[in-house]
Amino acid sequence: MVTLDHLRATYFEEAAELLERAYAELAALSEGRAGEDTVHALFRAYHSIKGGGGAFGFTRPVGLAHVMETLLDLVREDRITVAPDLLALLLRGTDMLADLLAAERDGVAATPGVEAGILDALESAAKIDHIAREQAAPVQAAAAIADGWRIEFRPHPGLFRSANEPLHILRELAGLGPVEVVADPSRLPGINRIDPEEAYLSWTVTLRAAVARAQVQDVFEFVIDDCDLSIDALDDATEPAATMAERPVATPTAEPAPPDIAAAPNASPLAQSVRVDVAKIDRLVNLVGELVITQAMLAQHEATLPPDLCPGLTRGLETLSQHLRELQDGVMAIRTQPVRTVFSRMPRLVREVAGMLGKDVRLVVTGEGTEIDKTVVEQLADPLTHLLRNALDHGIEPPDAREALGKPRQGIIQLSAEQRGGRIIIEITDDGRGIDRARVLARARERGLVSAEATLSESEIDELIFLPGFSTAETVSAVSGRGVGMDVVRRNIEALGGRIRLESRLGHGSRFTLTLPLTLAVLDGLVVSVGRDAYILPIAAIVESLRPRREDVRDVVGHGQVIAIRGSYVPLVPLHTRFGVAGAVNDYTRGIVVIVETDHSGQIGLLVDDLVGQQQVVVKSLEANWRRVDGIGGATILGDGRVALILDVAGLAALPAVAIPAAPPRAHLHLH
């Protein structure tokens, strides 16, 4: 059942969409991409925000939306032209509208009068002293109450053309009190001359009820222009001359039967889209996950059968597996959302921050339509905000400095999204000063993050800014110096199963590349065995696997073992010691080393007993089912019903090289 809370929620959701739309249309206007419908769409956005908001009594956003709507209406009628200052004003107005709406949504009162300045500016742009706040012309007589009323109702011939029906009007009058209805057929032509669709009859109604004149007038609200109407108080009305048809009619007192409440509601043949609770989708995702597991189990049983025993079964299982893949893709697609929802917040951020910093910056956004898991979209806002602030604060130079460097005064920040294979790539590129590696290295040494004698490659130096405790800002500014460093950004991105990379050229700018999984719920994994346990390695992280020779592995004092691969050394991490697994292969020449790529620790080699196979697994949260374990990203259920832990390679690389005693007790771990 729809409730008022639900309606409110719908309103705020829709208002957010409308604001996004408004920003997009304003951007189109400012970039000269305006189409035929741009101004109309803008108008409708403010119009709808106003219309819905009024119903909830949100007077302040409604007031502002009203002024903006009026202004757009003038633009629409070519009475005002769109100049840059008008656009800036509309942007500010839209920002303010967003704030006022947010205040209403969160139930906090916006600072009184905070919108006064922008209202004044908008009103003067519209060249109006006061936006006409429609006041119903006070009809003094409207409030008058009499003992009763004599109503003369003489429809014009065209009354029926608007589907107005005297029967309904007289019925509504009868609802106010006892009535006597007298019809006047004097204008009615004979049957051979009558126009069947014109109105000829008129009526005199005597209403014996002490109601206000306004109530009587209301009944005729829609036909007032289509009839002659007089409403006179009964006491000063002369007794009507007996008309030819004077014959009071006892009006049926029974109200027309109300529409049948039991009848099926909501029958809408039109629904192009439905709104579904995310919890319901997640349940579906889970169920599909269970299906995938069951299918894997069946496949495993089937594999143990003699090959030709039942060819039909084999074929059926193949088809099932294929359909399941499609079903899974379909269900996952329900969870996806365009990144637009988070991208659309960024232009305002850039505007405001650039304003604070006195910088001139244009944000170019592309690929807003790229779809990604809803959860990922929601969690992108913070990292993106941080990266953009960073680019504005540390990347883009002030206009004068840019000019001195021979760059255009206006800096450009590009924010783009695209899908490449099973991953989503988001890039934030600026044409600012780039990373000053000498300074970064000096800072890192100063902070003791790097030893004085270490020599680092360019990319290794770039990596330094992601270290906890690193901050290059000379002064902690109000913009990026919020105590949140790049390390937090990296952690957030990694928590989403993503990676972040930095490329930079001194004097030319920087580019941050975020690589994110399409979905958090399913993972392509490599199943490896360690002792009697199975672990899953994300395929995306795997570089290669090999069986080391004795001479490839060396002990490094204080750092455990490393493995030599084509001239470089990669730390070796035996999983069985890391997780305290008994009965695993201890001799690396008898096991397999899987080389995985981590973002900030380069490559590491994981020693496992054997490779079992590649499969798609359904990710279950370990935290939700047990507790958080470092180096473990989640868990899944294998085809044979065993629980397997999904390795978090970044976490593994960061761990100290000692056994973790608290590996989850499998017997007690029930995933659901």
Next chain:
Amino acid sequence: MTIAGSGHGPASRTQLPALLDLEAADALCQSLREALALDDIEFDGAAVERVATPCLQLLLSAATSAAGRGAQFRITAPSEALCTAVAELGLSGLIPLER
């Protein structure tokens, strides 16, 4: 609507349709003109479910025209909906309903 009946003798008698709304007005007007050209008219109003003012105007116009020519115009067995509408529009004395 077709009118069954002969030129003389018993009144032509026909059934009023269930819907007497604006869309039905044109057809009703034609039927009434044809019927009136013949003889006395008797309508069976039992089936009427919905009535609108345009059709009641026509019935009243036909009744008046018939009276002018000295012919009979009757509506027999009027449905509840028809009776109510006629009363609500103040036409009870003008459109002859025979219950």
Next chain:
Amino acid sequence: MAKRVMTVDDSRTMREMVAFTLRQAGYEVSEAEDGVKALAALKAAPVDVVITDLNMPNMDGVTLIRQLRAEPRYRSVPILMLTTEGDAAKKAEGKGAGATGWLVKPFDPAKLIDVVKRVAG
């Protein structure tokens, strides 16, 4: 039988408010987000009352009213326009196209029910 109402508005909030209010009053309500979709649906399945916004993409309210009035089956179906105060010219245009009545946004739910009852009988 419950009377059928269609609400046509590009604002989901508005549609849901109208639908919510009228369903509570026992009406059967369907929704459409613009004139084009409304027209198609109305031709496929008739309703007893149409409530339409005037400002909509694809096909605006006035055009919808005009098109509906051109359909024999919709000549006498009441059509209500949802307007805002500033919309006097639009309202007149809608009236000229054959709108039965109007409702000023934001509307009071009781007023909506009254008005629908007034035009639908």
